[in-house]
Amino acid sequence: MATGVRANFQRRGFAFAAVAAAALLVAGCQQAPPEPTPEPSAEARPVGSSQPLAVxxxxxxxxxxxxxxxxxxxxxxxxxxxxxxxxxxxxxxxxxxxxxxxxxxxxxxxxxxxxxxxxxxxxxxxxxxxxxxxxxxxxxxxxxxxxxxxxxxxxxxxxxxxxxxxxxxxxxxxxxxxxxxxxxxxxxxxxxxxxNAKLAPPPVLFDYGTADPLADPALAAAPTSRIALVFSEGRSPSWDWDAGSSSWLRSQEGVADLEAGGARVRATNVVTLEVGIDWRYGEVPKTVLIGSGEAWVSVGGRTAHGTWAKDAAASPIELTADDASPLRLAPGNTWIELLPERGRASFTP
Missing domain, CATH: 3.50.90.10 (YerB-like)
Structure with a gap:
C-alpha cells in the first residue's frame, strides 16, 4: 500500500497526496476487526494419560x-x-x-x-x-x-x-x-x-541377547545345519536346525526324539560343553563341572566357539567367545550337553 501511495504522488501532485495521506491517517485511527474465536473441538484429546508398561x-x-x-x-x-x-x-x-x-x-x-x-x-x-x-x-x-x-x-x-x-x-x-x-x-x-511357593525365584544363569546373538562377525560363528554328539557307544544325540520353527530338533541314536504327546523335542539354544569325568565313585561317572573347558554355542543355524568356566558349585556357568566377549543366547529354552572329553562333537554346515 505504501508503494502505491508514492507512485500516485509523483504523477498527480502534492495536493492529491495530501488528501490520500489524510485518508490513511483516519483509517489508521480505526481499530481492526477482532480475530474470530476458534470453536472448541468436539472431542478432547487426552494428553499424558497413558501409564508405562512394566516389563x-x-x-x-x-x-x-x-x-x-x-x-x-x-x-x-x-x-x-x-x-x-x-x-x-x-x-x-x-x-x-x-x-x-x-x-x-x-x-x-x-x-x-x-x-x-x-x-x-x-x-x-x-x-x-x-x-x-x-x-x-x-x-x-x-x-x-x-x-x-x-x-x-x-x-x-x-x-x-x-x-x-x-x-x-x-x-x-x-x-x-x-x-x-x-x-x-x-x-x-x-x-x-x-x-513351596514362598521360595525365592532363580537367578539369571546365562547372558541373553537378540534372537540372532551370533550375528556379530567378531564371533566367527559358522553356519550349522546339524550338531552330532557322541557320549558313548550307546548314546549319540543330534540336533538339526529347522528354519521354519527357528529351533533345533532333537534325535537320539538316529531316531527323532519325541516327548509324551508326540511333539518333537526342540530347543532354541544348544550349548555343548566339553567336560572331564571323575571316576572316584567306581562305575558311576561324575561330570567335572567346577573348572573350565571348550564350549560351543549353537543358535539360529550357527555355532560359535569359546570357553566355559564355573568356579564354585553355587556359581553359574560363564560362556566366553574366542574374542573375549560374552557368548549370549537367544531368548528361549536351552539344552546344555555335558559332553565327556572322550566323546565327539561335529557341527555340519
Whole structure:
C-alpha cells in the first residue's frame, strides 16, 4: 500500500497526496476487526494419560514376561533317559535341560522348569554326584527318586528343597501303570510347587541377547545345519536346525526324539560343553563341572566357539567367545550337553 501511495504522488501532485495521506491517517485511527474465536473441538484429546508398561524377563529363558510371572521358585528334576523311559513328559516346557553321562554309557537329564510349569513331569530317577554342582545356583526345589546314600547326602547339603520319592509320604509321586518299572515314577509338579511357593525365584544363569546373538562377525560363528554328539557307544544325540520353527530338533541314536504327546523335542539354544569325568565313585561317572573347558554355542543355524568356566558349585556357568566377549543366547529354552572329553562333537554346515 505504501508503494502505491508514492507512485500516485509523483504523477498527480502534492495536493492529491495530501488528501490520500489524510485518508490513511483516519483509517489508521480505526481499530481492526477482532480475530474470530476458534470453536472448541468436539472431542478432547487426552494428553499424558497413558501409564508405562512394566516389563520383566524370565531369568532362565531371557524372554519377556509379566512382572509378577517370575516371582516363584524353579523346579529341577532328575529325568530318566533309558529307552523304556521314553517319551518323557513336558520336556518342551523346560527352561533348561542338562544332559550328562551316567553308568553303562547311558545319559540322564537334570531338567529345570520355571517359566512354564506343567502339572506332571517324569519319569523321575535317582540322583548322581554331579547334580549338586548343576542345581546349586538355581535354588528352589530338586526332585529325584533316591540314589546312593552319599549322593543323596551331597544333594541334601545344597540350598535346594529336596523332594524324594523314597522318602515321600504325602502323595507327591505316583507310578504310571502304562510304563514299565522303574521308569514309571511321575511327580505332581503343580502340587509340589504350590507347597513351596514362598521360595525365592532363580537367578539369571546365562547372558541373553537378540534372537540372532551370533550375528556379530567378531564371533566367527559358522553356519550349522546339524550338531552330532557322541557320549558313548550307546548314546549319540543330534540336533538339526529347522528354519521354519527357528529351533533345533532333537534325535537320539538316529531316531527323532519325541516327548509324551508326540511333539518333537526342540530347543532354541544348544550349548555343548566339553567336560572331564571323575571316576572316584567306581562305575558311576561324575561330570567335572567346577573348572573350565571348550564350549560351543549353537543358535539360529550357527555355532560359535569359546570357553566355559564355573568356579564354585553355587556359581553359574560363564560362556566366553574366542574374542573375549560374552557368548549370549537367544531368548528361549536351552539344552546344555555335558559332553565327556572322550566323546565327539561335529557341527555340519
Amino acid at each position: 520383566a524377563f524370565s531369568p532362565l529363558r531371557g524372554t519377556s514376561t509379566d512382572p509378577a510371572a517370575p516371582a516363584h521358585p524353579s523346579l529341577a528334576a532328575k529325568i530318566d533317559n533309558h529307552e523304556d523311559a521314553r517319551p518323557q513328559i513336558a520336556l518342551n516346557r523346560t527352561d533348561l535341560v542338562f544332559e550328562e553321562l551316567v553308568e553303562g554309557g547311558l545319559t540322564r537329564y537334570l531338567a529345570v522348569w520355571h517359566s512354564d510349569l506343567p502339572d506332571d513331569i517324569g519319569p523321575v530317577r535317582s540322583i548322581r554326584p554331579m547334580d549338586p554342582d548343576i542345581a546349586s545356583p538355581l535354588g528352589g526345589v530338586i526332585a529325584y527318586s533316591g540314589g546312593q546314600d552319599q549322593f543323596v547326602a551331597m544333594m541334601m547339603a545344597t540350598p535346594l528343597v529336596n523332594v524324594v520319592f523314597d522318602l515321600d509320604e504325602t502323595g507327591l509321586f505316583s507310578r504310571a501303570d502304562e510304563r514299565p518299572g522303574p521308569h514309571d515314577v511321575i511327580l505332581d509338579a503343580a502340587e509340589t510347587m504350590a507347597r
